[in-house]
Amino acid sequence: MIKIGIVGTGGMASAHAQAFRGIAGCKLVAACDVVKGKARSFAKQYGIPAVYTDVEEMLDGTPVDAIANVTSDAAHCPVSLAAIGRGKHVLCEKPLAVNYAEAKKMAAAAKRKGIINMVNFSYRNAPAIHKAHELVNGGAIGRVIHVEASYLQSWLSSTHWGDWRKGSAWLWRLSKGHGSGGVLGDIGVHILDFASYAAGDIKQVNCDLKTFTKVKGDRIRGYKLDACDSAVIGVELANGAIGTIHTSRWATGHVNSLLLRIYGDKGAIVVDLDRSYNELSVCRGKDVDKSKWRSLRCRRTPDMYHRFVKSIKTGENDQPDFARGAAIQKVIDACFASDVKGRAVSV
Ligand SMILES: NC(=O)c1ccc[n+]([C@@H]2O[C@H](COP(=O)([O-])OP(=O)(O)OC[C@H]3O[C@@H](n4cnc5c(N)ncnc54)[C@H](O)[C@@H]3O)[C@@H](O)[C@H]2O)c1
CATH class of the missing domain: 3.30.360.10 (Dihydrodipicolinate Reductase; domain 2)
Structure with missing residues (x-):
């Protein structure tokens, strides 16, 4: 079973939750949003057991294999790097980062750690x-x-x-x-x-x-x-x-x-x-x-x-x-x- 944490529980996170719930062999185990009420109601809606307001706490508190990074654009880099640093696979929303320097850093870190990394260019x-x-x-x-x-x-x-x-x-x-x-x-x-x-x-x-x-x-x-x-x-x-x-x-x-x-x-x-x-x-x-x-x-x-x-x-x-x-x-x-x-x- 692949255990997934969703970080950023705004509008687009529902698309991620619905999709992962429909795939055999994976399970949503944690929801994280800097706005606690949003994370809590999202977790309730999708039956996710653990709720956090900080990605580091989520990574320390609940064993996940992968994260879906559905935060607003400015948080894509720090949130993904936190997960990559702990060897977690990352599906990150687009744009990968706010500029090329950040994006390059993320790609290099993912390669170094050998984790699965994908960016959600959803029209693919x-x-x-x-x-x-x-x-x-x-x-x-x-x-x-x-x-x-x-x-x-x-x-x-x-x-x-x-x-x-x-x-x-x-x-x-x-x-x-x-x-x-x-x-x-x-x-x-x-x-x-x-x-x-x-x-x-x-x-x-x-x-x-x-x-x-x-x-x-x-x-x-x-x-x-x-x-x-x-x-x-x-x-x-x-x-x-x-x-x-x-x-x-x-x-x-x-x-x-x-x-x-x-x-x-x-x-x-x-x-x-x-x-x-x-x-x-x-x-x-x-x-x-x-x-x-x-x-x-x-x-x-x-x-x-x-x-x-x-x-x-x-x-x-x-x-x-x-x-x-x-x-x-x-x-x-x-x-x-x-x-x-x-x-x-x-x-
Ligand atoms: N692939 C697509 O087709 C598609 C469609 C819509 C949105 N998106 C992308 O998805 C991302 C989210 O968009 P949205 O429409 O859901 O925005 P949103 O504002 O509804 O949701 C973003 C959420 O991230 C939370 N957040 C911000 N920083 C955080 C952090 N450091 N840790 C935890 N939570 C944090 C916010 O509180 C908010 O709830 C954006 O990057 C957007 O570009 C992609």
Whole structure:
């Protein structure tokens, strides 16, 4: 039985608890949150026996094999390092850290200790992105020439997911002082992983970031609302392709839309998660001259939680690991540098 402690028991922790409860051979044994009431009610909801407000106390007090680090972004590094230091496996939420220096430290510590380490790039749960990766790498669309990718949400212009002015889970995401990388750290990190996993590694970025005024004085209670809301990134890939990746929380009409278009010299692929996680569209071969697109059904792939548990059982670390999380963090750091310098920056 793999014993798991969940650290950070806010909104996303429920997804972890529900997933791990559904996997044979693992058990939730501890819940930890700096806000005791949250940890306590979470533990009650999921039948978790031990409750803590400090990760070190949890690691000392309850024998766990692994932790799910579902804390807010600024705590990813210290919480993961505490667990790694005691030889525990770690599934860490994205972004792996708040900058590349931290992420690199985490990847190095995980490697040194030989523990299983994965970062929850959850859109890798879509079978369509694995099929796109396989097709591109198998040469199905020829040389990759041009890429378009976007991740659009609208929680700043709609109340579909609740009122962002009220909950701390929204407010820390808008505040640099609370460790947020804004839209880049929140959802940009997903689309950078998603797009580059299928289309190829990113070599250079030319990024514009913008933070729009949301309330008078750009401050709510202790939160200064200064983290970026929208990002437009021109990219060059290591395979020579160019493209654009953009992301916003102001994309009215889009709840949670990820779209990836990859154009090669022999064909093209579209992954549109609003349409399907299990199908992608392909135009290639004889269809190219008719610009005809066909839907391709993809075989099922395991989700991140199953991958993590299987990695622990087999001792073989699946992807995306901390090294991958750090590589994406490096792209994000380059985006911030490009925005400040007003020019393209190598990753
Ligand atoms: N992979 C995905 O699709 C996905 C989706 C949503 C959120 N996330 C990520 O999950 C993480 C949590 O997001 P959320 O929406 O649940 O936020 P949240 O604010 O609802 O929850 C975070 C919780 O962590 C707790 N916390 C902070 N520092 C802590 C520490 N040192 N020790 C213990 N607890 C601590 C907070 O008190 C809070 O309860 C974030 O990193 C976010 O980026 C990922």
